[in-house]
Amino acid sequence: xxxxxQPEDQVNVAEGNPLTVKCTYSVSGNPYLFWxxxxxxxxxxxxxxxxxxxxxxxxxxxxxxxxxxxQTSFHLxxxxxxxxxxxxxxxxxxxxxxxxxxVFGTGTRLLVSP
Amino acid sequence: EAEVAQSPRYxxxxxxxxxxxxxxxxxxxxxxxxxxxxxxxxPELLVQFQDESVVDDSQLPKDxxxxxxxxxVDSTLKIQPAELGxxxxxxxxxxxxxxxxxxxxxxxxxxTVV
Numbered sequence: 001x002x003x004x005x006q007p008e009d010q011v012n013v014a015e016g017n018p019l020t021v022k023c024t025y026s027v028s029g030n031p032y033l034f035w036x037x038x039x040x041x042x043x044x045x046x047x048x049x050x051x052x053x054x055x056x057x058x059x060x061x062x063x064x065x066x067x068x069x070x071q072t073s074f075h076l077x078x079x080x081x082x083x084x085x086x087x088x089x090x091x092x093x094x095x096x097x098x099x100x101x102x103v104f105g106t107g108t109r110l111l112v113s114p
Numbered sequence: 115e116a117e118v119a120q121s122p123r124y125x126x127x128x129x130x131x132x133x134x135x136x137x138x139x140x141x142x143x144x145x146x147x148x149x150x151x152x153x154x155x156x157p158e159l160l161v162q163f164q165d166e167s168v169v170d171d172s173q174l175p176k177d178x179x180x181x182x183x184x185x186x187v188d189s190t191l192k193i194q195p196a197e198l199g200x201x202x203x204x205x206x207x208x209x210x211x212x213x214x215x216x217x218x219x220x221x222x223x224x225x226t227v228v
Binding site for chain 2: 004034036041042043044045046049090101102103104105106107
């Protein structure tokens with residue numbers, strides 16, 4: 001069965017500084033990996049995904065993520081944080097076959113201070 | 115941009131009452147998912163439909179929860195009777211058939227059981 005770990009409950013960063021939100025995963029076979037963002041009382045918004053190919057994936061709002069197969073990680077990054085990036089971020093994984101479900105981590109709250 | 119529609123946005127119900135949520139996925143999306151997100155946690159899959167068929171309901175509390183997608187389009191999730199512990203955000207998502215696509219989530223229904 002697949003699983004996701006987000007080791008940090010909260011990440012604090014000053015506006016303009018780079019940010020990293022960590023994610024590690026476990027899955028049988030090759031993974032499909034996703035990052036979603038959630039604002040208060042809203043659904044999840046898709047940021048980016050890794051399916052195959054280049055290990056560095058670029059997504060919405062200037063976010064990117066690096067797939068590292070040997071470390072089974074898929075960390076979310078942004079070169080320069082904005083206050084408006086403050087939200088809850090979820091990493092998710094699914095196996096690349098059949099009807100495997102998308103499994104989410106527990107989420108990391110990102111707080112960007114002015 | 116196409117959206118997943120959910121209603122109602124908010125629902126307050128007394129324990130032991132029945133409650134129902136509705137979801138209309140993006141047109142043409144064969145797969146529909148209901149997730150439950152307890153405050154402070156990641157979403158957990160309750161049920162997954164492929165067209166009108168259930169492909170995963172292993173985490174659905176079947177003694178009180180039911181879900182249907184009769185014509186393979188919109189879906190209803192029902193709870194009867196509701197319990198205090200059912201208070202959560204109920205998220206619906208849909209995706210095309212191929213496993214490499216991300217899910218598109220609706221805005222969710224925030225259920226409060228009193």
